[in-house]
Amino acid sequence: MGRALLFLVAGSFVIFGMLQLGVSGRQSSMNEINVGYVLDAQARNIANSALESALNRLMTDDTWRAGPQQPFRYQYGDEYADVQVVDASMQGVTLPPNVIEIRSKGVSGDRQASAVARIEVEDSLPTIESTMGIFTNNLTVNISGSSFLIDGNDNAAVPGGALPGIAVNSQAAYDEFMKLNSSQLDKIQGPGGGTSIVLNTEMDADALETFIAQAVANADAVYDDHTASGANSLGSVEDPQIIVVNGTLDIRNATGAGIIIVREGGILDARGNLDNYQGLIIIQGTAGMSRGNIHIRGAMLFGGANPAIEIDIDFRGNVNILYDSSVLNQLSASMPETAGKKQRVVGIYD
Template structure:
């Protein structure tokens, strides 16, 4: 009996030994699989990082929309190819990430668009004022322009009509203006509109981008008497000069005669009450401006004669110490909404526009996950993927 027990015990030990050996072998295999998984994951991360680097490269270089580049990324390589699909503004991007013999491929379909800093025009006159004490607004005269001095009806006939005046608050507007809902001098799809989300900081962002010089936009300083030479020659096909950016900065400018301009006109001051000369725009005669006219911390907008602004005028303060802004439309002045003005303003500020890529689809695959692919083979693979052969 004792011998039988020993045999049984020995059998158990042998069985346990076999079991223990198989466990250690499984752990070794598991460790190998874990290493492969980690390397495949790293290759996948490199493919994603390569796509991000390529998108940044396309933002920096608008001319790069077809071709291939290779980037060293976190101990591995990302080979990236881009091609235009033939569909408007859609780009295909393929990124192959390689790390320690593991290869992962990522294919993206991107939609490219332009995010302009120019605010979308929402009225003939936009009042970005928080307090009624910030401004005064009145109209006198008008001649035969009744109902048309401030007009939100689209002059081009291509777009929907807008309100004549848009303000952030009805009480602020009514307290600061001598015009009411019965005014004969304002027209549009409605005479007045109110939007509590109006934020002049969005307009200031555009002003700073244009005025700082960092955007590469060339602008013209206007002061004293302004003539056609300041705005450029009139294009005989369009009847207006090419759009530009024009700035009246802490000074007074007078536009008169039959001068014509287009693009963006900015009248601004620091808002410092100690500055002797504040920003002031005076108009007389029959000048025209097609586009966006912006007043930041300015002193006054006054008109006489038959000045016409086709587009929109925006008025606001970025400095609470800025002087009270006085708007006086006299004579036969006309502020007429024209949706083509949005295009002129966008063209003038085109260099400030931000390119945006939106992901429409993504497809990820492993390529020879356990083989050591050399660089030439991977480059060939990437070329095949771009050409749609795989």
């Protein structure tokens, strides 16, 4: 009886020990699972925190990039996130041309988590639908001779698609251009050969006015009257300028880059050379290019939301206005420092 009881007690200890080991093993397993959950959650938090930091940085500097070979690291104590900021200009990246993608990888212990956001950058320039865009039905055109060229073919080093030489938003403006003689009409070129003048009543004059208001508010210089003379007196490729003139802009052997806006009733008076201007010129008054060599790469827009705004185009010099997508793209990229490019988040993904 005593020996049997001893065996029974000993067996109970063995079974209890086995149960205890099983519970302890399960507890260890549960602890490991819980630690894993915590690390996974922390890695996700780190990835999302870095993503938010990168978004905030891009809102003030959308030129910032960090490629796959050199990601930017956000450090959070012993934990961190590596962030890539990429766009279509980078080798091996397939994205729409106006989209920036942020790729964040958070690391906590031996766990990793990813978060991705896409930002759509709205074009900071008004829509360019032709080399010269006309937004008025009150237009006077005076072109003397045929020593001029308005070219809608892309003159960039790596050309894109061609645009019409001239696009107008009213029948009256179209009829005014069609009064030119055949040799003059031949100098207005675009896709498909032949005279390139189109009537497009869908051109958005309100968007042009919105852009003008934004550019005026962020202008580098605003003048009543101004004389520009000398190299880079109207900005440079390295430092493009937004110049607004309410009265007369007198150009005498000047060069420049950026945006020129001549307000309603004002005059662009180019009686000397403007033989290298790269950018966008907006005229809400008179464009007088009556002497010298005028060479503009980019685009010109005339008029605004008021359909009766009086626009006078007087080309009597050696005038060349060439569409150049690379000039406009470079100008658009420089706009955050001047007129504020708009951005919006279009998606956040795990």
